[in-house]
Amino acid sequence: MEYRFEQQRIVGGIGADDEYWRGLERGEFRLPRCAGCGRWTWPAHFRCGACGDWEMEWQALEPKGTIYSWTRSWYAFERVKERTVDLPYVTALVAIPEAGGARVLGVLVGDETQLRVGAPVIGEILPPSEKAKGYASIVWRLAGETASTSPRV
Template identity: 55%
Template sequence: MSAVFTQEKFRGGIAADDKYWEALADGEFRLCRCAQCGTWMVPAHYRCGACGSWEQVWPLVEPLGTIYSWTRTRMAFPRTEARADDVPFVTALVEVDGTDGARIFGIVVDTGTAPHIGDRVRGEIRPGTEKSFGYPTIEWQLVDAPTPAPGAGSTEGARA
């Protein structure tokens, strides 16, 4: 496991989602599920809100889903100054197939086509970098969208 993110862990969390980040670091997309009743627990927490069980499983899930919401970031904020060269970029909240509505955030790859709520996307795991403080990330690619050409235009001017 290459969990470099543990050196720069975000403060204030309860660490229930560590297995999510560890799986991403290993190139696997796993989401938390109650071992007793099967409820998806995203974001992860230690106790199931449906049945009260303390037992979880972390099954492999195909990173495929539908854009539930999205936003375009047009400036780097404090603690994200390292990403200044990446703006503007689109972040989407994706409802993952087969998970009863569990939603995961990720960056949408710029294809020159603006995303829309309801668009189908497929995720690809990227290893942690200095910019991401060692955290691995998931990038969502619009399904059936054209592959971006080198130097392709941004989605600037699209609805945000």
């Protein structure tokens, strides 16, 4: 079965982040930047909070950053019972320096022995899947670690 985020769209969302999900589906990590003042805006909005401009430019970036914060999940949340096989897992909030420090969430995969706030990470984009509720996703791996196996996500 082919998955696309448009088929699984979260009810009640305003759609400002649609280009983010489309980019991930194409294997691109993209974040919005105001066309008027150049300010990075994430989470995505239709209008810049700094200058009021309505035009956003979605720019492709290297999925690289540093751990801003992280948490370990020990149980599966109601809407993602599919993740039970992954327990426990780490969700990382990653600051993207190239995007003015914008912070993006993703699951950490691989060796966690060097996990700490400030640790450098590299992102890997995974295609849409049933487990990810039809969305493409980004997973983070501590920099310097090689991908020896496929991510569990």
